[in-house]
Amino acid sequence: MERIKIDALLKSEPVGEKKLVKGWVRTKRGSKSVNFIALNDGSCIHNLQIVADTENFSEEVLRKVTTGAAISVVGEISESKGSGQSVEMIAEEIEILGVADSEKYPLQPKKHSLEFLREIAHLRFRTSTFGAVFRIRHALSFAIHDYFNKNGFYYLNTPIITGSDAEGAGEMFRVTNFDLDNIPKNEEGKIDFKEDFFGRETNLTVSGQLEAELGAMALSQVYTFGPTFRAENSNTSRHLAEFWMVEPEVAFADLKDDMDLAEDFLKYIVQYALDNCADDLAFLENRIEQEDKQKPKDQRQPMSLTEKLKFIVENEFERVTYTDAIDILRNSKPNKKKKFNYLIEEWGADLQSEHERFLVEKHFKKPVILYDYPADIKAFYMRQNDDDKTVAAMDILFPGIGEIVGGSQREERLSVLTEKMKDFNIPEEEMWWYLDTRKYGTAPHSGFGLGFERLVLFVTGMSNIRDVIAFPRTPGSAEF
RNA sequence: UCCUCAGUAGCUCAGUUGGUUAGAGCAUCUGACUGUUAAUCAGAGGGUCGUUGGUUCGAGUCCAACCUGAGGAGCCA
Numbered sequence: 001m002e003r004i005k006i007d008a009l010l011k012s013e014p015v016g017e018k019k020l021v022k023g024w025v026r027t028k029r030g031s032k033s034v035n036f037i038a039l040n041d042g043s044c045i046h047n048l049q050i051v052a053d054t055e056n057f058s059e060e061v062l063r064k065v066t067t068g069a070a071i072s073v074v075g076e077i078s079e080s081k082g083s084g085q086s087v088e089m090i091a092e093e094i095e096i097l098g099v100a101d102s103e104k105y106p107l108q109p110k111k112h113s114l115e116f117l118r119e120i121a122h123l124r125f126r127t128s129t130f131g132a133v134f135r136i137r138h139a140l141s142f143a144i145h146d147y148f149n150k151n152g153f154y155y156l157n158t159p160i161i162t163g164s165d166a167e168g169a170g171e172m173f174r175v176t177n178f179d180l181d182n183i184p185k186n187e188e189g190k191i192d193f194k195e196d197f198f199g200r201e202t203n204l205t206v207s208g209q210l211e212a213e214l215g216a217m218a219l220s221q222v223y224t225f226g227p228t229f230r231a232e233n234s235n236t237s238r239h240l241a242e243f244w245m246v247e248p249e250v251a252f253a254d255l256k257d258d259m260d261l262a263e264d265f266l267k268y269i270v271q272y273a274l275d276n277c278a279d280d281l282a283f284l285e286n287r288i289e290q291e292d293k294q295k296p297k298d299q300r301q302p303m304s305l306t307e308k309l310k311f312i313v314e315n316e317f318e319r320v321t322y323t324d325a326i327d328i329l330r331n332s333k334p335n336k337k338k339k340f341n342y343l344i345e346e347w348g349a350d351l352q353s354e355h356e357r358f359l360v361e362k363h364f365k366k367p368v369i370l371y372d373y374p375a376d377i378k379a380f381y382m383r384q385n386d387d388d389k390t391v392a393a394m395d396i397l398f399p400g401i402g403e404i405v406g407g408s409q410r411e412e413r414l415s416v417l418t419e420k421m422k423d424f425n426i427p428e429e430e431m432w433w434y435l436d437t438r439k440y441g442t443a444p445h446s447g448f449g450l451g452f453e454r455l456v457l458f459v460t461g462m463s464n465i466r467d468v469i470a471f472p473r474t475p476g477s478a479e480f
Numbered sequence: 481u482c483c484u485c486a487g488u489a490g491c492u493c494a495g496u497u498g499g500u501u502a503g504a505g506c507a508u509c510u511g512a513c514u515g516u517u518a519a520u521c522a523g524a525g526g527g528u529c530g531u532u533g534g535u536u537c538g539a540g541u542c543c544a545a546c547c548u549g550a551g552g553a554g555c556c557a
Binding site: 170207243352453464 | 481490491492506507508509512513514515517518519520548549550551552553554555556557
C-alpha cells in the first residue's frame, strides 16, 4: 500500500477507506482497553489521531509507541467519536520503525522554551512551532523565486568564495588552505597569499551585489538568493554570522523604480504566505497570543499576526527622505524631552535603532521607506544626487524588525565612481572588472538586498532570528 | 565588543536577614481506569544548586573571576 501524507488524508477525509501512514509519535494516552496516538509526519501542523484497541496489539508493540518514536500504521479512516478532530484512524497494523527511549528523549508533550529547543536544534523540527516555522520558511523561499520568475528576472548564483574585499559590508571570514601551523611568508615577512589555494587572499562573500550588477548589465534583470557571511561580533536577536540574502539588480532602473520593486515584491511574498500557510500562521498566531497573556498590557502586540500581515499588503509604504525624517525626529516628543539616547541635533547624523523604531512604530505606524541619505554614511557605489550631499539610497523599515531591505541606485558614471573610490580608499586595480561595466555601455541601474531571515521573522512573528534558520551560526556557536 | 538580568531534578520554576536531611508542577517509571485531547487518579525514582576560588563555625543564599544563556546597544540584512 502506498503511504498517504497526513495533510492529504485530513484534507480528503477518506472515511471507510484503508490507508497507510508513517510519522513520529507526539503523544500517546489512553486506558487499559484503548490507546490514542497523536501522529505527525511534518506535512502539516495537525496530527492524525490513531486509535489502537489494546486487544489487537501486543503489549510489546504498544510499549514501544512512545513520544518521538517513528511508526508506520495501517488502518481504516473513520469519523471520530471524540471531539477535537473530525476523522481518525482505527489501527489494524502498527510497525515500530524506530524507538525513542522515553527516559532519554528530550522532547516532552508540553511547551518547551525556545532557548531550550535551540540547544537541541537537531530535534526541534519535531515540535509544532518549528514545523510551522520551517514550512513557512519554505513557502517564502518558493514565493521569492516565483515572483522573480513571473517578472522576468534570472536567478544568478554569485560566488560564495570571493577574492574581493571591497564590498564594504562588514568583517569577512578568511578562506584559506594554509597549514595554520606553518603559514608561508614572503621576503617582507608577511603572509604570502600567492602560496594559498587561489593564489590570492580570499574570503566568504558578504554580498553578491557587485557580481549581480555585472549580470544585470547584460541580462537586464537578475537576482541572487544565497548564503552570506559576516564575521561581525554581533550578539542580537536580529543578526547571524551566516544568513540568506536576496539581491535583485535591475538595469535601466532608478531609485523610484527600485522602491516600487521592493514594495511590490514584499507585498507579493506576504500575500503568498497568507494564501498558502493559513494553518501554520493560525498556530503561530495563537502561540503569540498565549505568550502575550503573560505580559503586561502595554507590551502586547497591537495587532494579531494575520492582521499585521494583511496590514502590510493593504497599505502603501510611507516614503520619506532622510532630510524630512530628520525634521520629524528633531521635532518629536522623545527628542525634545531628551528621551532618545542619541538626540537628533543636526542633518548628517546616522539614524539609530530607537529613531527607526519611532518613525515606524509611533509616527507613521506602517512600513517606512527612507531614501536620499547623506553620502558620508553610505557605501561608495551608491549614486550621487544632484545636491552633491546625498546619495540615491533607500532602506525599508518594518515594525519590530527594523531594516529589512537596504538598496540604492548604483553610481553608473565612471568619473564620479572612481572619485568616490579614492575617498573610500578602495584600490581601483582590484575592482577593474567592476569599473569595466562603467567603461563599456554603462547605464543607470538599481537593486536592493533583503535579509531573508528577517523576512521569515516578520512573517512568522517569531522574535529571535536564531529560531527561523535551521542551524544558526552566531559568535561562539556553530554546533550541529 | 559594551550595559543589564539569569543559571537549583529531563523541562519550567520556588527556595525567607547565611542555619538541620534542597521543594513544586510537568515529564519518566509502576499500578488503576471502556474514547482520550498537554487525559485523569495513586505511588516511586530522580540533585556535584553553571565552574573555580574566597569570606564564614556554617554558603543554593554573601564576594571575585570565568563559562553559558537571554534582553538591549553598536555593526548591519
